Amino acid sequence: MKEKLPILLPEIILFGFTCAVMVLGVSKTLRIRQATASIAGFGLLIAGIVGSMTQGEVGAPLPGLIPFAKPAIAAVGLLVLLLMSGSVDRAIEGRIKSGAEAFDAIKTNRAEFYSFFLFSITGLMLCTSADDLIWLFLALELTSLPTYVMVTISTRGTASQEAGVKYFFLGALGAAIFLYGFALIYGSTGSTDLVAIRSAVDAAGAINPMLAIGLLLALVGVSFKIAAVPMHFYTADVYQGAAAPVSAMLAFVPKAAGFFAIILLLTTVGWTHGPGGHSLPEAVRAPLWVMAVLTMTVGNVLALLQSSTKRVLAYSSIAHSGYMLVGVIAGPGSRPGLAHNGIGAVLFYLLAYGLMNVGAFAVVASLERRDAAEPTEADDLDELRGLCSTRPLVGWTMVLCSLSLLGFPPALGFFAKVPLFTSGIGAGELPLVIILGLNSAIAAFYYLRLAALPLLEKADGPPPNLSPFVTRRIAGAISAACAVLVGIGANTLLKNARQAAAMPTEAANRARALAAGPDRQVSDDQASRASIQMSPD
Amino acid sequence: MSELVLLAQSGFPAPMGGLTLAHYLFVSAAMFVLGVIGFLTRRNLIIMFLCTEMMFQAAGLALIAFSRFWLNQTGQTFVIFVITIAAAEAALALALVVLLFRKRESLSADEWSEMSG
Amino acid sequence: MTGLTPVILASTGSPAATHQGAWWMALIPFLPLLSCVLCGLVACVRPIRSTKLPAWITVVSLGVSFALMLATYGQQREGWASGASVTTAWEWIHLSWGHEPGQTLIANFGFYMDGLSGLWMLFVTGLGTLIALYASEYMAHDKGLGYCRFFAAFSLFVFSMACLVMGDNLILLYLGWEGVGLCSYLLIGYFYKKPSAVAAAKKAFIMNRIGDLGLALGVMLTFFHFGTVQYAELFPLVQPHIDSLKAGRVEDIPLLVQAIPVLLMIGAFGKSAQLPLYVWLPDAMEGPTPVSALIHAATMVTAGVYLIARTMPLFLVSEWALPVVAWVGALTALLAATIGMAQFDIKRIMAYSTVSQLGYMFAGLAFLSSTGAAFHVFTHAFFKATLFLCCGAVMHGFAGQLDLRRLSGVMFMRGWLIVGVAMLVGCLNLSGFPFTAGFFSKDMILAEAFVTPGYQLLGWILILTAGLTAYYTFRVFFRVFVGPRLFEPGDEVHADDDHGHADHAHDGHAPAGDGHSAEPPTPQPHDADHSFHPHPPGWAINTVLALLAVLSLAAAGAYFIEQDRHGWVGSMVHDSTAAQVSIGEGEHAVHAAAFRHDLTHEEHAHATLLGMNPHDVMYFVSAIVGVIGILIAAALHGPKGIGGLMIGSRTEAARSRADELLPRLGPIPRWAQHKWFVDEFYEFLIRRPLYVASCIFHLIDALLVDGLVNLFGWLPRRMGKSARRAQSGVLHQYAGQMAGGLVIVLFIVLLLTA
């Protein structure tokens, strides 16, 4: 455990800040309550910086994952937090003080909201540090349990509660499924340590049917988190019912956790099967293939029919998961070279998707209608009409983000999607890549609509009001800027992602097996000898 | 046989045959499936959640059986955590259910199906 | 982010390692980008939006860029002799799909600095700074969003131009190429409420697209064949092909390689407004004048010259690529000059003269005189910017009046002296008056025409053009700047000193400026009953004009520095990838010519002009031709007598002695005035058939393609409708479907493991 502490430093820091936010949030002083968002952001920042300085874990299933994933999580997390913050609205607090408005928990004291968010991010980071099924199970739960609460309390409407109950109950069903899968994986190998499972699988030679079924149960259960077929049904309702900032978070945090979990789970069988020796075992690959195809297609075709922006984004989020599954199926690739590493492509895509997607949700979050007694989110697609002229910042955010999500060159989305294609081709998954291409074309129908509505159409009727929280628009603008500008540095990021996805070498595995021995005492020289070794570029 | 003696002497029971394991696993799988069926058929939110608890329990039984089969304690350790998570989930779920009940005066899941498409 | 990677360069001639450039070299392009972003931000902040802040941001950032460029020059000048210095800001594109050469595409944000790019960047940033300063006053009437937009696009242009010039690979060059095209489009269409400006912007964009397509194909083909787009790697790979051409084994060179220069050439013709793609440039004068000065005279339009100079080795692999360039250049020069002679809009005249001078540059490149071309680019940048800015000052002062028939004696009005003198300096340069910068640079090209065998005829054409240039240049000068002080304000009459009204069509020219009206208008004397008073330029414009005038004269000095290496420009060009052919004059030319034509020294020695060494005699020939042109202009358009120079005895602005001469020439002047009906010809030859074709294709499209597309659109919708049934919103149904899906997935596994 002691040797694992430095790796867990970001999580520990984050948890400390979580507690601080939790405690300060019940302060009687308004200013302290208002500061909680900044404190949370500060915590994320520090955790990200510390995470980027962390060395990869020797002998972990994916040794290089942490130095890439944790800063990336912190970066997207900061953006989402920015989108969420501002809920502590000064004006409302002032009105409550003067007695003009009733005290309203949801509008004033949102510190618990931030602490749930930090809990969830902590869980996400713990997912990246996972080397054990038990750990992974707990990390996944820590990621998703707070989101259930956040969805439920995100707005005061019954829609949020409906979203909460759907999300929670189906999530519990998913959790039970992957827990059963974990149990079977343990049962078929006798260990919960991912690397030890890998050794057991290698030693056994063939894939035990119980392992296959356990792995698939686990994958299907976890695919609830990434909103992949067949566990995707909740997505649209939940995204629609939750407040837009929370939906933005749902589109990144559980999804990233799910992908980390899927990748880590698949390292136990490894991409060393198939005729060429560079793909997943057929029993795992074929179901994943079907899932990927259905996920992309279902997400895209359903998004075509929606009239609510959030639902469009929800279905598109399903489709994006499908795209990423292509990279998962392709695996780390047989040949060196940036273009072949599907896992690296997935990690990079996650980051890119997180960055771009916040902007799209920020648009919804920044617009509201004040017709009713209570302002409501302007969620209808028609509200986007002519935004570029009436609400330029918000409108352009939408245009840029949706073009980037579409994968329009030279935006970030393009640079993120290309490696998925190349890795798929490199892994010989040509039909899958063709379907991916077709789906990208279908996606153009609704993404171009999202881009054209603000840009080309004229607003009919008064434009929607801007929400009082400037931070939401800032988050959107940053996201749009990322979507446009990060593409320039895409190569460096992609390279980092590829390094993060480097599979451990045999030597590292052996050191790990030694370390995982009965008394878990690893001598210092063993640990230092087995420094992280990655295959050369 | 010396291994068996060794096991017994170090506090472990004798190894379990695959057949016995199959017995337990079948019971576990049946319990899991009962949970699934209950989740799909019962409309009462509390019962639905009870069914997910049953699925967790099925996983727990399988873990204990595997732990016995492999003669290591990992499975039992896992069950401790499973119970912990089950407790945490239950706390949240029950709080949610109470919230929902106050809203609609009903525990039926069908009350919450306004969003669709 | 700024990882600095040293790159090994094997230069064209002798392999030499590139130096690692200083990291701050990367700031040269990025400061303008920063300025662009800042201008955009200023536009978002209401209180400071309507100040001159964007202008100052731009001026300062460009100024710092220029200073950095000077520092780079000072620091690295010596090093360029042995190879370029490269600074890689960060990796941009790095795709590999295998280990074989040609299976890795590397295009970084790497900045490549050698003599050629150094020369270009010096005047791009320097002139950019000055013109931004000028524009700060010139555009002041438009303060607000438009002002921010203008300077943002202006900065973005400089960034793109820097990428174009400094990029160490063809992809970055292409990025910059598209970038400058975009900025040009944005700035031409700056007065977007004016239909003619929008039309001009569209025309420029479309014409440029044709060229860009050529360039894009050329870049792709280059990568396809050589497997790299980085100069440092590319040129050594080209060398074997050059060698085999030298050895006369043309058949060894793949046809694809020979196609590369043709495609690149098309790109260059588009951007640099050469035949047949030149028609957009005169129309581009719809943009604000500073833009015309910077983009459409000094910098962007020379990108084509830069492209050919930079990729000169690629042009040497084809036998006929350079001759085509030469002919196109010379004919463009002549054609544009003839059109320029008959125009009345002074800005358009300058535009045609730009086209014409660009023709010189291309011809110079084709005569293997990169030095001459580069030198002409360099001097032209200064004096043409001066000329344009003078026109702009006139336009600014006279409410958009640009018709030379409606202005006269401007130089002698109060406060216009600096403008007049600057104009005179510019005109002298342009007409190649002895000992001006333009004189030396033009000579260098002309002389080479006679040295290079087979180009004698072109040489004569170019000499003729030089005479015509002198004529139309001074036609403008004599009619507008000297003579009786008469004027008629343009159609943008506004309250005298009130420039506050925003974004109207302010910069247009008078309708009569097109010269379509048969009857010349009658200008009114300035003391007529009219509320309009011309307002002379302010300090910013005057400073810039004075500075530019001095600089454009001083540019001649570059000819005398480092004379042993054909002047400063020559030495700069020599230390670049254009080096191989930068041997502009003297005995080097022998090699240059022999290089392509297998000539011996003896044969070459016979290349003469009027029986003498062309290099010596050219000074006299061109000086004489130029002076003759000026004299003709003086005779036809100048004021009567020497004394008339001060006040002028020509009492009318609208008429000149040339008008009496014109009817005798038949329809030719009218045709020239109508630009030889080239636009109409294009209309007839290209647009009409295209229209007919498009109608046909539209039918096919509607019936067949639309059907397919509709099917493609219909199918997902249909699928979506059926998939939607699963999204009933009922928790149990979702759970049931999830469980069902799980069972199906597990069944697949069962089937595969059984």
Add this chain to the structure above:
Amino acid sequence: MGEIIHPFLLYAGIAVGGIGVAASLPRRRVSPQLLGGLLGAIGLGMVLLGFTLRAADRTPDQMPSIYFYVFALIALGAGLRVITNRRPVYAALYFILTILASAGMYILLSATFMAFALIIVYAGAILITYLFVIMLATQAPSEEETDSLTPYDAEAREPFFAAATGFALLAVLSTMVVSGVRGLPRDGIATPPANELASLPRRVERALRAAGTIEPEEQLVIGSSGLALVDAQARTARVGIPADGSFTSIRDVGLPEDLAVRNVESLAFDFLNRHPGTIEIAGVILLMAMLGAVVLSRRQVELDEELKRQQARPLGSEEMA
């Protein structure tokens, strides 16, 4: 699979069980719950019998004890009642029965600690909370029995679809699991048990003293790593007489036969040695759950607008003061 159960028996049992469960799910009209329960029991019995027959065939010593059948029957029967009983309270009580039966099976699987932990934590705490909530959220039953049933409890939703899906799942699961079990190593020993006695010097010493194998002044030698020098393979321990920081007259003695690590001890070793970080995560999750429950239940204090406004005023004035 044939080695463990005849496939026909397996699938027939599952099918019968499926029909039974489908039959016993609550329906608006009379649902044949008793018949369904019987069918379910028959199906389950067929499968377990199939297992047992093969076990008796091959390795009679590996048959599970009779208690297993009892507990399995109770667990699954109670589980069936959980999903078929129309009254939520009874369902929860039946679930407690399932838990108890599971705990019984845990004991059979020599997981004694976990068995009691399960009963205490699950049956004792979690399920009681469930009962509380059920009682809180259900209207008080009136005189007639049927009235107390809410319609949503009285009727199952699509019982046949659910049963078909569920039992298809069971078929797949059991097929894969059964064929997977066959492929497991015969004795299932992956790694030899760790030498945990080395970490328990006091207990070893006490056992040695009780057995009288060591002299009163002798003690167990503690190695530099803080562990006793106990050799689990040879079942010997090193003892010596302590003398100012070191040991003299060191010798190896055999360990008594009955000295063994208890279940709770070895579980604790595994739990604390190998999963310390995981425990912390579990703690974080519990904290989060507590906060979540508080937040969710705080939200339910729904005041009407007027009341809110009234509350707001004193609140505001307090803050002012």
